[in-house]
Amino acid sequence: MFSAASAAARGRKAQGSKVDQAYLALKRAIVSGALAPETPIDKTEWCAAFEVSRLSITTAINRLAFEGLVVVEPQRGSYVAKIRLEDVRQWMLMRRALEMEVVAVCAADMSDDALAGLEKNLAYQKAAISSGDLEGFHELDTGFHRQMTEALGLARVGEVLDPLRTHLERVRRTLLTEPARPQNTFREHEAIYAAIAARQPVQAKSEMANHLDRVLRELHAYAAKHPGFFEE
Template sequence: MHSVGGFGGGTTAARRAGGSKVDQAYLALKRAIVSGALAPDAPIDKNEWCAIFEVSRLSITTAINRLAFEGLVVVEPQRGSYVAKIHLEDVRQWMLMRRALEIEVVGVCAADMPDDAIAALGQNVAYQMAAITSGDLQGFHELDTRFHRQMTEGLRLGRVGEVLDPIRTHLERVRRTLLPEPGRPEGTFREHEAIFRAIAAHQPDQAKNEMANHLDRVSRELQSFVVKHPGFFED
């Protein structure tokens, strides 16, 4: 049995979010998978989740089926439900799309981002440093995600954000997996700081180069991680 004791934050947040118990179970399971609390190929014990949310097996099965439709869970007859492995080809394509869009966005930021939005981006970078100093990995992750989203929001590029947000969600499991690697938060912070400085200096070409360097490093580290943890992935 894979204990759910470490998922308290996710279940509490799901309950606060409201909705039906099926929705709450779905959100809690999704958070556990995306955050890495439930690792790839880990079994999902329906009885445990039924007990946590005080719902029937049918309700948990419904939640699991929604996650299976999203590609986060694999349901096999006679074997049960398991967390899906990460498909490398999907990750490569998502990274390609994200790279193309975010490099263009950061160039526009350096040319046209309003001063108040640049100041907010700088505040985010300062908070990232504080999170690293205090060892707050979860806080740093949230600031990292916010840093990238602030660029489209600061330019009011709502349609671009609508395209990027699902891509980032798909890549969330990969990012969460890489973040605990030694030196990764510090490296990410330095790259974010370089991106911010180029934006603040209104240097579009430099900003685009720094963003390309940032995203390319993620791709390289993913390949290195795959070699060390092949069981998490499949082609």
Template sequence: MPPQIAARRTDRSATELGSEEPGPVGLRVRRIIEERIITNALRPGERLSENDLAAQLGVSRQPVREALIRLSEAGLVQVLPQRGTVVTRISAARAESARFLRASVECAVAREAAAKADAAAIARMRSLIADQADAVRAGDHAGFLALDDALHRAFAAATDHEDVWRILHNVKLQMDRVRYLSLPDATPAARLLEQHAAIVDAIETRDRDAAEAVMRLHLSELLTSLPRLIAAMPEYFDEKR
């Protein structure tokens, strides 16, 4: 069975975005292209045309060019002489480094959440897990992952350190690209749901050691799934490790 790839194409015009997202047009354009790369709607190795992107988004070439410069700095695209701009292949090394950093930060978050989270925060976490279970039943892999981000943001918010999640954004881009590659046995969603529930159980019972331990286990799943994904889709990954 060929691997399945979760992709959420965001064919929104700049006008539509103007009512949804704040900031300059270039920033909004960057967010769209970044999302398409992370979710593999724009796939590793794919060539990008400023003209085509500008036409799709209903903007001039200038904000697209600015967005591609920023995405190049973030390691998501590469400008090749005489060949134009291409989506970079996924860096396994950067994905593993991002996982390491996330584990370092989010284990501390889990410990603090176990000391600080109130009933409303815990109820929010339970609600997000229930929504994730619904997404699994519906086969909505992209929706599941969006809810996963919301849940981890909720952990940080429960400690009054929601800025931590925003700071991690650029760090975890390569890790996010891996997460949106779906193989049936790479990382079973049922296992992730069990781990999420166990983290919240530990937070609710004020067991800081357990909250940290389950979070560490949870964020180690990439170490198991990444080699399987590389073996199944070698053309998507940078060979440098």
């Protein structure tokens, strides 16, 4: 059985220094759920996997601590941070407000070519679900939302939304494995697309609100079953 560090090292890319590779791999392991909240981070293991010094791994861990993904305590060492529910609520509030406005503009102004791009994304989502490709579905889910801002040339809005989505990545990946979640997400995407294609801004906003609100509802249900993963 391979450790998270060993698996991350085998999948690393050649770009960037080994320190950067270790930082990115550790971050991916946390965000993806491979390292669950409260999991201790074994510096020796990560040093060996990435062939870097203990100081280098400490630097990577400190970067992740600054981002709120790792907790460093003198007597306990370093471990994966719990997901703060209050942070998630605020990030979702901001994302919801922006994406509802974006989808309304899409319904009014999105070109036929951009609509075709959304439709193609939906077809790929359906194929990913049918083949059980959760990772592929996750990427297509993110792409579906990003295509809207890109199609409208809303670069500045995208600059705000992308960090919000990054902050919410742990939550989305945590919930992705819940029964029927990909199927439900796909149906909601279809409803959003249908409202945009019908040029109905009000309906499009309503469908987007329903889509994003479900994330919070499911998160609270999941937190009730796994209280050790979360904190207020």
